[in-house]
Amino acid sequence: MKDTPLSNCERDFLIKAIEEKKRLDGRQTYDYRKIKITFGTDYGCCFVDLGQTRVVAQVSCELVAPKESRPSEGIMFFNIELSPMASPAFEQGRQSELSVKLNRQLERCLRNSKCIDTESLCVVSGEKVWQVRVDVHTLNNDGNLMDAASIAAIAALSHFRRPDVGIQGEEVTVFSPEERDPIPLSIYHMPISISFAFFQQGTFLLVDPCEREERVMDGLLMIAMNKHREICSIQSSGGIMLLKEQVMRCSKIASVKVSEITELINKALFNDRTARKAGRKCGFAESLPQERITALKTDQSEVEMTDVSERASDIIQKAEAPPPIRAASPVLPAPGVGQVGHGLQNTWGLEEDEEQEEESSGEEEEIKMEEEQREKDKTTEAAVVEISDSEEEEVVILYPETTKKPKNAGSSSDQKGAAASKKRQKK
């Protein structure tokens, strides 16, 4: 599916508006859209809404063998899926340029910054470590997928609990969540990426571009920072040339934004923790907005079932009996070979041992034994006689055999005519 192209008048309108310091949705230059963070029913699932941009992240873990070069460290794996639901331009399965860029940026932001303590993920050094996998699915693309994905990933990692492991000498036991409470990952800091869009060769900048603004931008600067004002990753794409002052200014703006967003994430985590402790149900189902006109929810309801048994019996009695299908019973002509029914006659006239074996039919044991005997004779004969594939050797006249094999005829009198004639000639 192709995305609708941006018209020239839309483009001109947007650029003119930006030159006058106006944005389509009425935001200021440095404003973020409304961020909503909710968590799912199981640990490690996080939904992030950045304005209309929606993503969902899920963290899972399994025990694997560690990398050769790092035998006592766990493995982190990140994957951002650009789902075709998010935009008609995204295609399933194709690694588009944007998907590669986002994946790489998320990896640099989270893995290279060493925000997760991978040494604590080691179970048995050199043999078993935890591999933590983060899958981010984009649900709706309204611009700035990178920021939403990074918020979702780090919030999901903070929310996640891995199964507890007990080591007693040589024995390692992995406890299920029912046996022992799962334990959270050890996270040093929370890197969050902030995106800046540049227009008119770096003259104007906007924070958190929406989809329309992304289409007309000249270049993008992405700064990943944590709340301790440490830059974890910085990336500039689009080939715009920025001055040092601009980059410094952006990093100052980023530090303010990061502390706000980290505050939001911590608040959401805290709310979720209290809700779970109080025993309330958590999850996407609970966060379904009730007051909206587009949403509706019903309670558990019973299904009326008074006359179900009678209806079922009625249907079965009234149903016609299925037509009797006469299927041939299966036969085992040789170990490892099964056959149901007669095969069609082979009309090639080639003499092959497998052909003879396969074509044997016979519903009775004795006849089968006889056939096998005859087959063995034939095969021994065939072993003596040399048959080459060359077509120039002899002209073999094929006599059309009848397709229906009589029961007692037994073995592959398939090519009886041809084979016999060939043998006679050979001999």
Add this chain to the structure above:
Amino acid sequence: MMEVSASSVSLREFGCEQTLLSRPDGSASFVQGDTSVMAGVYGPAEVKVSKEIYDRATLEVLIQPKVGLPGVRERSQEQCVRETCEAALLLSLHPRSSLTLILQVLHDDGSLLGCCLNAACMALMDAGLSMSCLFCGVSCAITADGRIITDPTAAQEKESRALMTFAIDSTERRVIMSSTKGSFSVHELQQCIAVSQKASEKIFHFYRDSVRRRYSKNL
């Protein structure tokens, strides 16, 4: 012969939200207990020449699991959903066009295929695509001691002897698609179908209520 006790059959609480995504032409999320699925529909839109059909629309269904890449199980579920949708949609109104239905699993706590079908139907309605009938998905499980339960949770599914999902149409309550797992007798199958037909009435009632609520305010 199995006796079905009326008290054991109930549907979990379900909820739905329509038009929650801004990019797709139609979108809906359907929640059954804890199982939640989000559906998005794009169409009718341009189709690749290799996939075009001269007199009908080409329907493509994609199911994305929450963890990992889609595998064979998702492909077979996509096939079930696609066949149901093709039976219900009026595809010949949009020749040489493509309709794309994308389903994202948000949480799986049992009866996933039934929830996917329900989300798909609500999303197709939200997109305004013409259909000859609505459809709904109902899942049944037969426990080890022979009871029928509708809308099983994941724990109930694991302990069941057989698991069935039926897609039922709204006009005559007939079965459009069935997908079963496990062993059961003909009588049990017919009972499950009868139970599903009864349960589908609740779901169709819910569709009607949702849409009525949605269009209750005139702008």
